Amino acid sequence: MNLTERTQKFFTGNLTLEDALPTQMPAYVNSFVYLFGVSALSALGLLVLTGFIMALFGPNWYHLTRVGRFFNSLHFWSVQFFFFALVSHLVTKYLTASWRDGRWKTWMLGLLAFGAAVLTGLTGFLSQSNWDSQWIAVQAKDAMNSLGVGALFNAMNYTQVLTLHIFFLPVILSAVVLIHLYFIRSEGSVKPIRRGE
Amino acid sequence: MxxxxxxxxxxxxxxxxxxxxxxxxxxxxxxxxxxxxxxxxxSPDYPTVRGEDVAKRQPIAFTKTSVSFLSGDSGISTYGPPYTRDFDDAQKVLGIAPAKWFGVTIPLNPPVDFVIKPLERVSVFDKGVAAALKTYKAASPKQQLNWASAYFKVLDKATFVNGQVKVPNGNYGPVPTMAAGMLNLGRAGLLEGALQSDARLPYQLNFTKSLLFFQDDVDHSVANSLNLLGEQWGLSNETGNYPGAWWLWPYAFWYQIPAIASSPNGDLIVGLIMLAIFLVIFFxxxxxxxxxxxxxxxxxxxxxxxxxxxxxxxxxxxxxxxxx
Incomplete structure (x- = not known):
């Protein structure tokens, strides 16, 4: 068994360079609703970039210095644009029934990405180390405890919350998004709904 | 292709x-x-509510909070898992209480963890608090509870005069002295450090006790003034005129239904509804x-x-x- 040969065959069958980086698109891919996905991806890129810089300099920097506060604001507004694009993407994909022609895996991975994004957002709010974090921590703990999750995740344990937010959850989210993108590029955009279908 | x-x-x-x-x-x-x-x-960055702020601005609320841990009137006193062994108080739906599954993983003894341990630090340099603590520890649990409950109730009539909490006379034992010790601890800005008595000092890695201390009336009063309570769509609001976690509107919606918001099992009910909605959308x-x-x-x-x-x-x- 030649592993390299098998890998080549896999990509020839599922994801060529033209699939991954297409230079042509079906004529029906012609609406701004197709931009919500790439908008969410762009905002996610900005979140990683600004988050990387914030993690590098630490909480005192983004609370107490002008430049740090500005990066905190960049991160905050990136979150808002990210969720706006993500929710718009989700809604338009539902309204165009985009799971057709065997694309249910892409849909489900998108939903998992949304779930991971919500958890990353929650830990982000908890990581702010300001009043919002303080209030959300004591409120969120009731929701977590009632579902039995409180034994594994303590919203008031700042160290756990911060490490989850800046490493564990972003890695999970990025991995799910990458697999989601693989299926999108491999399977291509779903065809329009046929009249009377 | x-x-x-x-x-x-x-x-x-x-x-x-x-x-x-x-x-x-x-x-x-x-x-x-x-x-x-x-x-x-x-971006929003509203400062935290610290023990020092509450002790100086709302000394009676601070005192009431401290005494609530002794009298069993705090939200955490009979919370149930993962903090206390009050398993019957765990939220349940159709007899199922997921909070019980893992048991008590963050054990808390509210009177000891939130009042007695911090006061043991104060008693090193305050002989009055040391004597009060000795009297309190020597009393029977029933006596301790009677003193604390009586003082907790009378605090509704308290006034703050010349830096001291004044209440009508009564049999409160050493509890007023202990409460005054807690208030001084707060005024000095040492409450949070004293609460984390089992931390790997000087490293503070977990703020569970500090955050739980004010979670009842004090935090709710601040949240109310900032429109952040559950019934005010607080779950998805942000301080000031900033957009918050608006994507949680469907989650916050269920807390606007009085029957759910006032239910002792409300969090579990909402959590299960949202889990069901997620699964429906997923499939x-x-x-x-x-x-x-x-x-x-x-x-x-x-x-x-x-x-x-x-x-x-x-x-x-x-x-x-x-x-x-």
Whole structure:
């Protein structure tokens, strides 16, 4: 068994360079609703970039210095644009029934990405180390405890919350998004709904 | 194209496309928008509520909070798992209480952890508090509870005069002295440090006790003034005029229903509803009606693919020619 040969065959069958980086698109891919996905991806890129810089300099920097506060604001507004694009993407994909022609895996991975994004957002709010974090921590703990999750995740344990937010959850989210993108590029955009279908 | 793509797109007209160019343009636009919003609107950063602030501005509320841990009137006193062994108080639906599954994983003894241990630190330099603590520890549990409950109730009539909490006379034992010790601890700005008595000092890695200390009346009073209570859609609000976690509106919605908001099992009920909604959306591709009739009935797809459905018409052909 030649592993390299098998890998080549896999990509020839599922994801060529033209699939991954297409230079042509079906004529029906012609609406701004197709931009919500790439908008969410762009905002996610900005979140990683600004988050990387914030993690590098630490909480005192983004609370107490002008430049740090500005990066905190960049991160905050990136979150808002990210969720706006993500929710718009989700809604338009539902309204165009985009799971057709065997694309249910892409849909489900998108939903998992949304779930991971919500958890990353929650830990982000908890990581702010300001009043919002303080209030959300004591409120969120009731929701977590009632579902039995409180034994594994303590919203008031700042160290756990911060490490989850800046490493564990972003890695999970990025991995799910990458697999989601693989299926999108491999399977291509779903065809329009046929009249009377 | 891969074999899979070629088979799927067979017979479909294609148009020129530049994925990297499109990605860079969108990334550029989003970046500019984010910079503009950050520069104009900044971001919320409301300061934390600290023991020192509460002790100085609301000394009676601070005192009442301290005594509530001794009298069993705090929210955490009989919370149940994962903090206390009051398993009957765990939220349940149809007899199922997920909070019980893992048991008590963050054990707390409210009178000891929130009052007695911090006061043991104070007693090192305050002989009055040391004597009060000795008297309190020597008393029976019933006596301790009677003193604390009586003092907790009378605090509703308390006044703050010359830096001291004054209440009508009564049999409160050493509790007023202990409460005054807690208040002094707060005034000195040492409450949070004293609460984390089992931390790996000087490293503070876990603020569970400090955050739980004010979680009842004090935090609720601040949250109420900032429109952050559950019934005020607080779950998805942010301090000030900033958008919060608006994507949690569907979650916050259930807390606006009085029967759920006032239920002792409200958090579990909402959590299970949201879990069910997530699973329905997750499995939408396989759920009749939701997977076909509804998106087709709403007819938004006709607008999204209007050029495709009307291809061949002169106006569409002109738009396509301009789009390249």
């Amino acid at each position: 891969s074999r899979r793509s070629e088979a799927y797109f067979h017979g479909i007209p294609m148009r020129p496309y530049d994925l990297i160019r499109e990605g860079l343009i969108v990334f550029g636009v989003i970046t500019i928008l984010v910079i503009i919003f950050a520069a104009i609107f900044s 939408v591709p396989f759920i009749p009606v939701l997977n076909g009739l509804l998106p087709r009935g709403l007819q938004v797809y006709k607008w999204v693919w209007r050029d495709w459905y009307h291809r061949g018409r002169p106006a569409v052909a002109e738009r396509e020619r301009k789009a390249g």
